[in-house]
Amino acid sequence: MKRRKLEEAVVKALMIASLGLIVLCLAGILFVIVLRGARALSWDMIFQTPKGGYYLGKGGGVANAIVGSLYLTGGASIVALLLSLPIAFALQRESSSRAFARFTRLALDLLWGTPSIVYGAFGFVIMVFFGLRASLLGGIIALSLLMLPIMTRAMEEIIDMIPVQLKEVSYSLGATKIETTLAVVLRQALPGVVTAAMLAFGRGIGDAASILFTAGYTDYVPRSLFDPAASLPLAVFFQIGTPIPEVQERAYASALILLLVVLGVNLLSRLLSMRFSRHTIR
Amino acid sequence: MRGRRLIDYLASKSMRLTAIFVNSIAFLMIFGLYWKSRPLLALKSLTHLLTSDVWAPLSGKFGFYPFIVGTVEVTAIAMVFAVPTCLLAAIYLAEYSPRRFREGVRIVIDLMAGIPSVIYGLFGVIVIVPLVRDLGRALGRPTTGYTLLAGGVILAVMVAPIIVSVTVEVLRAVPMEARETSMALGITRWETVKHVLLRSSLHGVISAVVLGFARAFGETIAVLMVMGNVARTPHSVFDAAYSLPALIANNYGEMMSVPLYDSALMLAALILLVVVGGFHLAAHLALYRIEKRS
Numbered sequence: 001m002k003r004r005k006l007e008e009a010v011v012k013a014l015m016i017a018s019l020g021l022i023v024l025c026l027a028g029i030l031f032v033i034v035l036r037g038a039r040a041l042s043w044d045m046i047f048q049t050p051k052g053g054y055y056l057g058k059g060g061g062v063a064n065a066i067v068g069s070l071y072l073t074g075g076a077s078i079v080a081l082l083l084s085l086p087i088a089f090a091l092q093r094e095s096s097s098r099a100f101a102r103f104t105r106l107a108l109d110l111l112w113g114t115p116s117i118v119y120g121a122f123g124f125v126i127m128v129f130f131g132l133r134a135s136l137l138g139g140i141i142a143l144s145l146l147m148l149p150i151m152t153r154a155m156e157e158i159i160d161m162i163p164v165q166l167k168e169v170s171y172s173l174g175a176t177k178i179e180t181t182l183a184v185v186l187r188q189a190l191p192g193v194v195t196a197a198m199l200a201f202g203r204g205i206g207d208a209a210s211i212l213f214t215a216g217y218t219d220y221v222p223r224s225l226f227d228p229a230a231s232l233p234l235a236v237f238f239q240i241g242t243p244i245p246e247v248q249e250r251a252y253a254s255a256l257i258l259l260l261v262v263l264g265v266n267l268l269s270r271l272l273s274m275r276f277s278r279h280t281i282r
Numbered sequence: 283m284r285g286r287r288l289i290d291y292l293a294s295k296s297m298r299l300t301a302i303f304v305n306s307i308a309f310l311m312i313f314g315l316y317w318k319s320r321p322l323l324a325l326k327s328l329t330h331l332l333t334s335d336v337w338a339p340l341s342g343k344f345g346f347y348p349f350i351v352g353t354v355e356v357t358a359i360a361m362v363f364a365v366p367t368c369l370l371a372a373i374y375l376a377e378y379s380p381r382r383f384r385e386g387v388r389i390v391i392d393l394m395a396g397i398p399s400v401i402y403g404l405f406g407v408i409v410i411v412p413l414v415r416d417l418g419r420a421l422g423r424p425t426t427g428y429t430l431l432a433g434g435v436i437l438a439v440m441v442a443p444i445i446v447s448v449t450v451e452v453l454r455a456v457p458m459e460a461r462e463t464s465m466a467l468g469i470t471r472w473e474t475v476k477h478v479l480l481r482s483s484l485h486g487v488i489s490a491v492v493l494g495f496a497r498a499f500g501e502t503i504a505v506l507m508v509m510g511n512v513a514r515t516p517h518s519v520f521d522a523a524y525s526l527p528a529l530i531a532n533n534y535g536e537m538m539s540v541p542l543y544d545s546a547l548m549l550a551a552l553i554l555l556v557v558v559g560g561f562h563l564a565a566h567l568a569l570y571r572i573e574k575r576s
Contacts, residue, residue, distance in 0.1 A: 008470045015374035018367040019387070022446065025439045026394045029405045036408065087304055090297035100301075106566060107305045113493065113562040114555060115500025117527040118311065121551035124534075125314040148304065176290035199396075206398025209502035209527065213534035233400040237503060240407060255404050259397070266396055 037256025057246035065235035076143035084152035111149035139215025158192025198269030208233035319549035352523035359434025372449035395443035403507035428510035441494035452486030502527035
């Protein structure tokens with residue numbers, strides 16, 4: 001009996017140690033990035049584009065990457081939202097068979113797990129096919145493919161949880177499917193839709209591999225869809241790759257900006273979802 | 283009335299079409315990547331490409347073997363670190379901790395899953411690489427620190443959120459009665475976990491691990507930043523290595539100027555897609571079955 005109690009205690013201690021280790025890793029990452037980043041962060045980093053000799057340590061900032069990232073991820077979010085809402089609606093019980101819904105869910109889960117570099121490569125194939133060069137548009141295509149499954153799967157799960165009775169009331173009043181969907185389902189699912197969109201936005205803005213050869217990189221803010229676009233993750237990646245310490249410092253600052261954006265989006269999505277849930281019936 | 287019917291008809295048809303489109307994306311990707319890698323496959327057989335270890339694009343030699351070994355090994359190292367830690371942590375969260383604590387940790391884990399991989403990579407460059415360099419020196423194996431081991435450690439941290447959250451869900455899906463029955467027999471909590479829970483949710487736990495494996499297998503930027511990227515088959519964990527995703531990401535600049543280079547890189551992407559897709563398919567099918575049962 002004593003041996004069994006001992007085993008229990010030992011395993012439990014190991015478990016707590018493991019959990020502590022994982023949480024400690026997160027804390028360590030946040031600590032290191034904030035500490036190193038804060039030292040190198042300045043207003044110039046946020047509001048200025050790279051000046052001549054920036055990559056040799058001269059003045060400027062990563063405004064091009066910040067704006068580029070917002071354009072890329074914003075554009076991709078809109079495309080993904082326009083595609084994922086109809087898909088999520090189409091998967092409702094009254095619109096498609098269970099087999100079709102299950103197959104689509106599986107397809108979405110597979111897409112979710114597909115490495116982002118594969119989306120980058122596929123985006124490249126599409127661009128070659130249509131004769132596009134590395135541009136904002138190419139980046140948006142690759143990024144929206146990456147964000148689509150994340151957004152759709154999260155939305156579809158929320159919509160699936162809406163009580164059937166609510167829809168039945170609407171149907172019994174003579175509303176058609178699309179009317180019910182827009183007036184009842186969409187409103188009821190709004191907090192979930194917002195959370196799903198923000199979740200995908202947070203994933204998209206941090207992804208580097210998919211836009212590496214589809215969006216390119218430039219020192220300027222893109223003026224049109226066919227201009228190349230810089231992005232924050234790639235700014236971190238390129239700047240840490242140079243041998244010059246001043247430029248590496250800027251990689252830390254860029255990483256801190258990126259981290260703050262991602263954490264901010266995360267926090268905002270929680271707040272918004274609380275806010276929007278006022279309209280839902282429970 | 284007719285107008286409303288028509289709108290309804292058009293809306294449901296177009297929604298259906300979007301859903302069919304998303305189902306075809308995977309096939310489109312496989313087809314597109316195959317289409318681009320065909321010029322290379324026409325010249326050399328797939329087995330030759332996969333088993334040859336000479337990577338010299340300028341002389342038209344594309345051997346993927348070092349990259350495949352690099353990818354598999356770095357993923358294996360990550361799993362060695364991550365699996366025991368994550369399973370123990372997940373068991374604690376699912377079986378021991380109070381509900382509120384679990385919810386709190388879930389937020390932390392979600393946060394961790396949301397951190398961009400380039401930031402994990404940066405953390406690796408700042409912290410893990412120097413640590414590995416010191417460790418190598420202490421063991422009499424001088425390295426730069428940019429090694430297979432550094433990549434494995436970073437990947438282990440990156441896959442932790444997936445393995446933990448899926449395992450917690452799988453364990454929570456086991457009916458309460460199973461626990462009560464075994465505890466009523468005077469068995470301790472850990473023994474319940476060991477003999478009852480892990481046995482009945484084995485498929486789910488394996489799926490969690492497979493999902494983590496697939497994530498690590500396809501991870502690009504973080505691995506690219508800490509592994510040194512030398513196109514040679516690594517012989518120890520203190521050697522630099524090169525993974526398939528890193529290979530694609532690192533050479534996009536030159537790929538248009540060297541013949542067949544783009545084909546080779548697209549083939550690498552195709553291999554990644556098929557391997558990771560296969561793992562995901564197996565894991566998700568197992569998880570659906572568990573979901574249906576509970």
